Structures are given as C-alpha cells and as structure tokens.
Amino acid sequence: MADLKLLGSFPHSVACQRSEQAEPCATRTPCMLPRPLAWLLLCLIGWGTTPLAARPRLLSPAATVRLVTCAPGTEAYALFGHSALRITDPRQGLDHVYNYGTFDFHTPNFYGRFLRGDLRYFLSATSFATFCAAYQAEQRPLTEQVLALQPAETQRVYDELEATLASPARFYRYQFFADNCTTRLYELITRSVTGSLQLDSTYIPAGQTYRQLLAPYLAPAPWVKVGMNLGLGWPADQPTVFRQRLFLPTELSQAWAHTSRQHRPFVTRTRSLFAAPILSEQSPGWATPGRVLGSLAILFALAASLPARYSLLAAVLGRGVLAVVGLTGCLIAGLQLFSLHTPAHYNYQLLWLLPTHLLVAVSPVRRWWRPYAAGAIGLLVVGSLLGYGVYYARLLPEIGWLLGVLFGQLLLLRKQPFGVVQQTGA
Structure with missing residues (x-):
C-alpha cells in the first residue's frame, strides 16, 4: 500500500499532450440522443461484466491505468461530475473502463432506499468506446490522466477490479462524502502502489467545509442548491482535510496532478478525450x-x-x-x-x-x-x-x-x- 505524504511545497505542473497508443473518443460530432435516452445509456453501460472480448489474465508491460474524469452535467444527478478507471493494453487489445457509480433503477423501493441511504451501488465494466459515447451524448467533456504505475502495480489494480467484478464485493452502500465512485478509486490506487507518494498540498485552501466545496457545483441549479443546503446538517459544516475532499472527481484529479513519486510526476500524461462545444450558459429563468x-x-x-x-x-x-x-x-x-x-x-x-x-x-x-x-x-x-x-x-x-x-x-x-x-x- 502506498504511503501518501503531504508536502508543504512541490512545484509541479502537468503538460497536456496526446497519447501515442490510444486515441481519444473517435468522433467529436455531437450525439443527438434525447436526454432521457442519454441518461438511460449512462446508467446501463456495462452493468456487470462486458462480453465484448475475453479478458486476459496477465497484462503486458505496455498496459496503463488512467483516471478518467467526467465534467459536471446540467442534470441534478450529474452536477458533481464522475470518475472512472480506464485500463488499456494495446498488445492484447484491452481497453476497458471500470465504474463504481452504477445502480439499478429496478431495485424494489428505489426512491425510498435512495433517501434512506441503503441503495446498493456496484462496480461495472464496459468498453471505452461505449463509455465515451454515453458522455458524448450528454455533451460532457472527458479528461484522462495516465498514472505512473509499475507493471506489477498495474496488474494488481487490474486483478482487484476483475476479482471484485466476479464477487459480491462489487456491491457497496454509497455514502456521498465518504464512500463513492471517486473515493473507491483513490483507495484502490493507493493500495496498489508500492512505496510512498508525495502530494504538494499548497494548492488546497485551508479550512474549507463540505458545504463550501459543493457550492460552485450547485450554482447552476439554484433549486437543487436550496434543497441540498437545507438537507445537509452539522457534518457538512466541518472543515475538511485532504482525504475528505476526494469525494469530488475534480478534487481527485487535482490531487494526482499535484502528486509525485520519487521526485517524478505521478501523472505522466493528461489529455482531453472529448471536448464538448462551447454552449451559451442557460439562464435558470425567472423562477429562481x-x-x-x-x-x-x-x-x-x-x-x-x-x-x-x-x-x-x-x-x-x-x-x-x-x-x-x-x-x-x-x-x-x-x-x-x-x-x-x-x-x-x-x-x-x-x-x-x-x-x-x-x-x-x-x-x-x-x-x-x-x-x-x-x-x-x-x-x-x-x-x-x-x-x-x-x-x-x-x-x-x-x-x-x-x-x-x-x-x-x-x-x-x-x-x-x-x-x-x-x-x-x-
């Protein structure tokens, strides 16, 4: 397991460049799926395991692990963005995305269980092309970061994901701040890395609360902002430390971008997979x-x-x-x-x-x-x-x-x- 150390300062920036091995989403033409169908596609992709291709047991040294960060959307369910892991192995034709943010609409008493907090989320896997198409349909930009993992560490990440997919452990009780699709990826990576990682913590504002972290994401949805702020209690007003901020996908992406390993950047490449066209900001209307x-x-x-x-x-x-x-x-x-x-x-x-x-x-x-x-x-x-x-x-x-x-x-x-x-x- 990796030991993540917080450093007072570490000047580090990640240059955006294209990968030589993998291509971004094939088309940049906006998908014209209606929003309900696009949302359904986002929920349905990759439930369980994907039968598109047999998965290899042993990855080649060319395999990579990439953190995919999905930009926030306009719908309430998408306001905070999303995170997933992409594992590629060009020598074996492997290009899969693993997603801890899947749930089943057909669960009995779905809304009651969602409000109570015992709705089961689960890990799913799908092809990268299918995953990317779903976010293109929603016109939500995708960015990926290639992590500097050793071949043995990449294999550990892959083995754990595959073992989890095939066991009841793929199900878990979702907790917005403490255990979600983003925090699970952080825990998986740090468990799989041998040695220590160093984080430059100077970019993190001191004393920010959960409520303050959520504020910029809720700004485009004023009624959701009111409802969520009224529904959150005293725990949301406690100052956060580094680990507690990682429930937000953007925070995890920034954390890895400011992390080093043996004085080298932990993120070797950062690039845009899909850049949505710039749209005029939609007015919330009069009834704010x-x-x-x-x-x-x-x-x-x-x-x-x-x-x-x-x-x-x-x-x-x-x-x-x-x-x-x-x-x-x-x-x-x-x-x-x-x-x-x-x-x-x-x-x-x-x-x-x-x-x-x-x-x-x-x-x-x-x-x-x-x-x-x-x-x-x-x-x-x-x-x-x-x-x-x-x-x-x-x-x-x-x-x-x-x-x-x-x-x-x-x-x-x-x-x-x-x-x-x-x-x-x-």
Whole structure:
C-alpha cells in the first residue's frame, strides 16, 4: 500500500499532450440522443461484466491505468461530475473502463432506499468506446490522466477490479462524502502502489467545509442548491482535510496532478478525450428561489399591512408558508430519524423548519396558537443564527426572504388568530 505524504511545497505542473497508443473518443460530432435516452445509456453501460472480448489474465508491460474524469452535467444527478478507471493494453487489445457509480433503477423501493441511504451501488465494466459515447451524448467533456504505475502495480489494480467484478464485493452502500465512485478509486490506487507518494498540498485552501466545496457545483441549479443546503446538517459544516475532499472527481484529479513519486510526476500524461462545444450558459429563468421567495416576502408584507377585514390574502399566504415549512421539516426530520446519510444528521435547520408548523396551518383550534408562536419565534431566532447566520448566509442568501416571511407570520400568529375577522358585539 502506498504511503501518501503531504508536502508543504512541490512545484509541479502537468503538460497536456496526446497519447501515442490510444486515441481519444473517435468522433467529436455531437450525439443527438434525447436526454432521457442519454441518461438511460449512462446508467446501463456495462452493468456487470462486458462480453465484448475475453479478458486476459496477465497484462503486458505496455498496459496503463488512467483516471478518467467526467465534467459536471446540467442534470441534478450529474452536477458533481464522475470518475472512472480506464485500463488499456494495446498488445492484447484491452481497453476497458471500470465504474463504481452504477445502480439499478429496478431495485424494489428505489426512491425510498435512495433517501434512506441503503441503495446498493456496484462496480461495472464496459468498453471505452461505449463509455465515451454515453458522455458524448450528454455533451460532457472527458479528461484522462495516465498514472505512473509499475507493471506489477498495474496488474494488481487490474486483478482487484476483475476479482471484485466476479464477487459480491462489487456491491457497496454509497455514502456521498465518504464512500463513492471517486473515493473507491483513490483507495484502490493507493493500495496498489508500492512505496510512498508525495502530494504538494499548497494548492488546497485551508479550512474549507463540505458545504463550501459543493457550492460552485450547485450554482447552476439554484433549486437543487436550496434543497441540498437545507438537507445537509452539522457534518457538512466541518472543515475538511485532504482525504475528505476526494469525494469530488475534480478534487481527485487535482490531487494526482499535484502528486509525485520519487521526485517524478505521478501523472505522466493528461489529455482531453472529448471536448464538448462551447454552449451559451442557460439562464435558470425567472423562477429562481431568490425571486420567488423575494416576491412572496413583498406580497406577504403588503397583505399583512391591510386592514383586518381584508386580511384573507395574508391568512392564505401565512397558512401556505407554514404548510411548506412544516412539510420541509417533516422531510428533514425523516432524514434525521431514518436515513443512513450521515451528512443529513444533526440538522440545526429543524430549529426553525418545525414539522409542527404543518399542524398549525391546518388546525382550526386557536387557543394554543399564541404560546406556540412565542416558542416558535424563539427557536426561529436561535436556528437562523446557528444555521443561516453562522454557516451559509453567503452561500444561500435567498433563504433570508423565507426566514423573514416566517418570522412575520409567527408575529401575526402571536398577536391574534390569523384568517379570522374580529367580531364586535351588537
């Protein structure tokens, strides 16, 4: 097993150049597969083992191991990119890609198991041509790095992958931060390397949290950004060290690019396999979280300022806000109680995303609204300071609008039952 050492400084850069032995993806003409079919192809490629060619037991000295890094896509499932290993042996006609990011849509209770965190992912293998075609269909660039492994180390990587494919060990429980398609490749390579590897750690910003690492990947999908930031708990706000950053494919690629072995670069060649055409950045449209929640806050403020006899609009908006916040709180509480996703645990957002708000939204019993509102306001202040104010006000400013609307609604609830016109005696 390799001993990876972090060095204070090591000036190292990798020059991009073409391989003499293997060609990049054969065609650069955009594939016109519809997105659903392209996604299906991405999920289906290489389940289990590929029967395209018999696999040799012993690789030749010309065999190489290459880390393939797939750029992020536009769909939610593709926002963070992907990693796979490509093993080539031109003397034996071998060119396979091994992928730890495969799962089966036909798994019983697929979505329930996905949310709970016990959906089984597994290792698969396919031909490089098939793998490359799938990412061309999605117009997602591919980059590969040839790793400086000795023939015996290349053989160990290949043997372990083949043995895993043929055994129940190919299945594993996916954990987003700790055990995914990228971290497994890092562990495999470091296990297979004899001697030590040296990493120049100066490129790594100090003290970045998981939430901060995710931020640039979530920026193109504002609603996913809101949902994921609300769903992540205290573990996502802990500072990361080198090893903890490697759940992201780009981080692993950068790590190998800054690694040396016996004063020589660990990456011998870096090249683009498929460079997608430059497309104009797609606008998320008008209905971004910031605009929707900001408009809601303005509308609520206007409605709440109306005389009591015209307060029906404020009542409807208020009940709607409480219902949405309560439903969100129910989902987060469910993740806390039943999910195996560790990053979702200890979620301080539950201090203001109270599931009980849903009961207030639908309950006709008014006598407990005032004391409930007083307690909820206190929890809202504490929760917003701990969560929103301390950790991610800059990452998620749009939530400030929702906090303001919820605070205003609880104040109205504290003063008098909402949605009821006060009656005067005859």
